[in-house]
Amino acid sequence: TKFDLVILNGVVVTASDIGKFDIGIKGHTLTPSFSAEEIAGAEIVDAEGGMVMPGGIDGHVHLCQDLKTGPLGLGGECADNFETGSRSAVCGGTTTIITFATQTRADEDRSLLKVVEAYSARAEATGSYIDYGFHVIIVRDDEDVLETELPVLVEQWGITSCKLFMTYETMRLQDYQLLDVMLAALKHSITTMIHAENGEMIQWLTEKLESKGMMAPYYHALSRPQSVEGEAANRTIVLAELIESPILFVHVGSSASAAVIRAAQTRGYPVFAETCPQYLNLTWEDLKRFHSPTCFENSKMICSPPPGPDSSDQDSLYLGLHNGTFTIFSSDHCPFKYDDPHGKMVGILEHEPSMRGPSREDISFPELAHNKVGSFRMIPNGIPGVETRLPLLFTRGISTGRITPQKFVELTSTNPAKLYGLYPRKGAILPGSDADIVIWHPEGTLPPFTLENKHLHHNVDYTPYEGMKFNNWPRYTILRGKVMWANGVLLGKPYDGEYLKRGPNQLGKGVAHFKKDPRRVAAWVRE
Ligand code: DUC
Ligand code: ZN
Ligand code: ZN
Ligand code: ZN
Numbered sequence: 001t002k003f004d005l006v007i008l009n010g011v012v013v014t015a016s017d018i019g020k021f022d023i024g025i026k027g028h029t030l031t032p033s034f035s036a037e038e039i040a041g042a043e044i045v046d047a048e049g050g051m052v053m054p055g056g057i058d059g060h061v062h063l064c065q066d067l068k069t070g071p072l073g074l075g076g077e078c079a080d081n082f083e084t085g086s087r088s089a090v091c092g093g094t095t096t097i098i099t100f101a102t103q104t105r106a107d108e109d110r111s112l113l114k115v116v117e118a119y120s121a122r123a124e125a126t127g128s129y130i131d132y133g134f135h136v137i138i139v140r141d142d143e144d145v146l147e148t149e150l151p152v153l154v155e156q157w158g159i160t161s162c163k164l165f166m167t168y169e170t171m172r173l174q175d176y177q178l179l180d181v182m183l184a185a186l187k188h189s190i191t192t193m194i195h196a197e198n199g200e201m202i203q204w205l206t207e208k209l210e211s212k213g214m215m216a217p218y219y220h221a222l223s224r225p226q227s228v229e230g231e232a233a234n235r236t237i238v239l240a241e242l243i244e245s246p247i248l249f250v251h252v253g254s255s256a257s258a259a260v261i262r263a264a265q266t267r268g269y270p271v272f273a274e275t276c277p278q279y280l281n282l283t284w285e286d287l288k289r290f291h292s293p294t295c296f297e298n299s300k301m302i303c304s305p306p307p308g309p310d311s312s313d314q315d316s317l318y319l320g321l322h323n324g325t326f327t328i329f330s331s332d333h334c335p336f337k338y339d340d341p342h343g344k345m346v347g348i349l350e351h352e353p354s355m356r357g358p359s360r361e362d363i364s365f366p367e368l369a370h371n372k373v374g375s376f377r378m379i380p381n382g383i384p385g386v387e388t389r390l391p392l393l394f395t396r397g398i399s400t401g402r403i404t405p406q407k408f409v410e411l412t413s414t415n416p417a418k419l420y421g422l423y424p425r426k427g428a429i430l431p432g433s434d435a436d437i438v439i440w441h442p443e444g445t446l447p448p449f450t451l452e453n454k455h456l457h458h459n460v461d462y463t464p465y466e467g468m469k470f471n472n473w474p475r476y477t478i479l480r481g482k483v484m485w486a487n488g489v490l491l492g493k494p495y496d497g498e499y500l501k502r503g504p505n506q507l508g509k510g511v512a513h514f515k516k517d518p519r520r521v522a523a524w525v526r527e
Helices: 082-091 112-126 143-157 175-187 199-211 226-243 255-266 277-281 284-288 296-301 311-323 346-350 365-369 389-398 405-419 521-525
Strands: 005-013 018-026 029-031 043-046 051-054 056-061 094-102 131-137 161-165 191-195 247-249 271-275 437-440 474-479 482-486
Touching: 005 405, 005 437, 043 482, 051 405, 056 082, 056 389, 056 405, 082 094, 082 112, 082 474, 082 482, 094 112, 094 405, 094 437, 094 474, 112 131, 112 143, 143 175, 161 175, 175 191, 175 226, 199 226, 226 247, 226 255, 226 521, 255 271, 255 311, 271 311, 277 311, 277 389, 284 296, 311 405, 389 405
Parallel strands: 005 043, 005 051, 056 094, 094 131, 131 161, 161 191, 191 247, 247 271
Antiparallel strands: 005 018, 018 029, 051 437, 437 474, 474 482
16 A cells, blocks of 8 residues: 555645645655545545644653752652653644753762763653653753763754753853853754743842742742843843854743843844743733632642733733744643642642641641641742643634634744754654644534543643633644544553654754954854
């Protein structure tokens, strides 16, 4: 037979086009259009008029980060490993994830190569349902490590992106160090991703709030007003411009930050940005969603940066998706269980004897739930969302007409593939591309439903989107020609996913406009 699998009667959507095409798959790869006789003998998926898109690529997923290397650097343990996290992803239409291998300041974590080997072993221990790659998080600027190891990361591992932090005491870099690492990354064509929040403002505001007894989960938002992000984004752009380095802002949550990013893009600088579902779907009000503002249950909504105060920020972020300010849309899936001593409770139970009150065994859950002890400062920052990423954006973006289906594909698949050096193997429906496909229910055939956590496949005991209405969901997810998820049934296996070596950013350095002035810093410092 010419094809192993054919997808018939779909409305195929790419980042540029939309139209009725059939797709043939032989082995692992795609052929976009073919004649009817060639179908004979192939397995058939009838899309029945539903949209057919390249599989989702989620460039921002935390898996297997433990107490020592938790996303906060102060605790919490990722509830999802590669098996459960990738399982959740594939049931939500995602076929590629890029996760974080995290250096710490501990001496044994000085070597980035050792860190990556350790995370790779974690992935291999359980397997992954879908294809995966790594970013490295760099929390120190050891010159010897950067010089000798960055080229090995690129050549041996295909790791072409690093994330740097401007906040969290255990992770953040000073401006001097940011310049050091950004320049080293630039020399090796590694994309620098930045967590842009002003750590000292956060620290100062947190102390002020605590001194006034304002410690409930809600105050997490007040400790991070929008200027915290805006200032850090602006400072990063100044630093990046100094050495003419491209920069990628991850998890942009505020219109303040989006505005300075937009302004730099307008000047022609290579500034890329990511936003995430929480910023389009949650507000400060969600930190008060449960019975009372002091209820610890509201810790379920804590993430950093926090979403904006009200829906006006959501509107400007949607505009940023539409007008190109945002390059990619990722989940920032950072899964902590709620009712678990290694989850949202860890901050209260583990870290601050003075706030702990009675010993851990003596604290009953209802007491915690009503915030008799603890502070927002101690609560791990992050919320789950790898499975809901695409259906939320479909429901609130495509169905409302705020973004086109093509823009949806660009943000959720094609641009992440290009930005992270996977295109056109991933993120495309082209001859020779991996046959990674998501097929949606035909418009109007899935009755709108209310999400409950039990629908999801992660290892987390809640979803921040509980109770929200969805009007579509991936009907089929196909990974390299294998149907992994079909009509609510998981068919894939944990070792179906493969490790991905990646190439450099394909979205361009945007330096054409730079003046040829020999006095400019980049003219001499990059030599
Ligand atoms: N940064 C992330 O990227 N994810 C969760 C928490 C954080 O600070
Ligand atoms: Zn971050
Ligand atoms: Zn309560
Ligand atoms: Zn993250």
